Amino acid sequence: MPNGQRVVLRHYPHGAMQPSDFGIEELSLPDIGAGEFLVRALYVSVDPMLRLFIDPAPLGGKMPPMPLGTTIPGPAVGKVIESNHPDFAVGTIVEGRFGWQHFAVSNGTGVQRVSSKLGSPENALSIGGLPGFTAYVGLEVAGGVKSGQTFLVSGAAGAVGSAAGALIHARGGRAVGIAGGADKCRYLVEEIGYDAAIDRLAPDFLAQLATALPSGADVYFDNVGGAMLASIVPMMARGGLVLICGLMAQYQGEAATSVDHLPDVLRAVMFNSLRIQGFTQVGQDALRPAFEAELVDLVASNRMKVAMHIEDGIERLPQAMAGLFDNSVTGKVVVRVGEI
Ligand SMILES: NC(=O)c1ccc[n+]([C@@H]2O[C@H](COP(=O)([O-])OP(=O)(O)OC[C@H]3O[C@@H](n4cnc5c(N)ncnc54)[C@H](OP(=O)(O)O)[C@@H]3O)[C@@H](O)[C@H]2O)c1
Numbered sequence: 001m002p003n004g005q006r007v008v009l010r011h012y013p014h015g016a017m018q019p020s021d022f023g024i025e026e027l028s029l030p031d032i033g034a035g036e037f038l039v040r041a042l043y044v045s046v047d048p049m050l051r052l053f054i055d056p057a058p059l060g061g062k063m064p065p066m067p068l069g070t071t072i073p074g075p076a077v078g079k080v081i082e083s084n085h086p087d088f089a090v091g092t093i094v095e096g097r098f099g100w101q102h103f104a105v106s107n108g109t110g111v112q113r114v115s116s117k118l119g120s121p122e123n124a125l126s127i128g129g130l131p132g133f134t135a136y137v138g139l140e141v142a143g144g145v146k147s148g149q150t151f152l153v154s155g156a157a158g159a160v161g162s163a164a165g166a167l168i169h170a171r172g173g174r175a176v177g178i179a180g181g182a183d184k185c186r187y188l189v190e191e192i193g194y195d196a197a198i199d200r201l202a203p204d205f206l207a208q209l210a211t212a213l214p215s216g217a218d219v220y221f222d223n224v225g226g227a228m229l230a231s232i233v234p235m236m237a238r239g240g241l242v243l244i245c246g247l248m249a250q251y252q253g254e255a256a257t258s259v260d261h262l263p264d265v266l267r268a269v270m271f272n273s274l275r276i277q278g279f280t281q282v283g284q285d286a287l288r289p290a291f292e293a294e295l296v297d298l299v300a301s302n303r304m305k306v307a308m309h310i311e312d313g314i315e316r317l318p319q320a321m322a323g324l325f326d327n328s329v330t331g332k333v334v335v336r337v338g339e340i
Contacts, residue, residue: 014253021318041077043310046321051321075096080094127306137291139167216235
């Protein structure tokens with residue numbers, strides 16, 4: 001008997017993703033074995049990097065394509081509703097890679113209990129989860145937030161960019177954000193604590209950015225890559241760090257049609273003695289206790305409030321995923337698929 005639904009990969013996207021690249025199938029309530037527990041999903045995370053893994057040639061062909069019909073993987077928050085596991089009692093709220101489905105069986109690997117100190121359980125997919133931790137790790141890789149430094153953050157109104165701005169602000173740094181549209185820029189300054197926010201869609205975007213960076217940017221926390229990187233690198237302060245967190249502008253293949261900006265980037269790197277460094281939050285679990293301690297304090301004192309964009313119903317997941325790339329949403333995107 002089907003008891004729920006799951007979202008599967010129906011077609012490999014070519015260029016911009018379409019909701020029709022995904023399909024919805026019925027899902028029967030799975031049985032659990034010894035040492036396992038059953039999770040009913042509450043909130044499913046929508047993450048841009050998924051686009052890389054559903055490509056027909058993931059990571060430029062370095063990985064085999066995901067088989068069509070696979071349940072879309074990804075983080076979710078859910079409630080344990082049946083358990084044969086000593087550490088996960090029925091009723092526990094947990095976060096793990098449960099995928100885009102109503103129910104998942106787990107043996108506990110990679111699963112975290114969601115702390116009630118986070119306020120709402122969906123925060124475990126935002127500031128208290130992967131995006132918040134990514135922002136934290138990025139700032140650690142940058143050597144922390146030093147007095148007098150200016151951080152420039154692209155994709156600033158997204159999940160990672162919002163968390164990065166809130167952390168920089170809380171630590172006393174100066175943060176300048178880049179976002180698409182006046183409303184998002186207002187959100188960055190009024191709700192997150194960015195010192196300035198520049199609209200990347202404004203005709204005089206680069207002139208506004210130059211005004212907001214009178215001494216250049218010491219750290220560029222880049223979530224976007226693409227052509228914008230080449231325009232921004234010449235605005236870095238001498239000895240600055242270009243920190244590559246993500247490449248939103250390249251995930252759907254835009255880079256293949258753009259002009260070659262590499263000579264401009266290298267010129268700026270050479271003449272301004274810049275460093276370019278990528279990083280990933282994967283494998284950085286040793287930083288988790290310090291992250292959680294700082295975060296709990298910020299959330300409890302209401303100094304970290306990242307916007308959540310919540311859609312309702314599992315069938316909204318494909319559209320929500322496509323929406324990450326069309327400038328339509330602010331903050332962390334999740335889909336509510338069940339009630340506590
Ligand atoms: N390094 C790691 O370990 C790690 C971990 C998690 C995520 N990431 C990466 O971090 C980045 C941000 O993730 P997220 O979860 O914050 O994503 P998100 O919530 O979807 O936010 C991304 C932001 O990028 C902007 N954007 C989208 N397409 C763009 C384009 N073509 N040009 C310029 N801006 C564009 C959008 O804002 P506007 O339209 O308002 O500008 C959006 O708010 C992604 O690249 C993701 O893959 C890295």
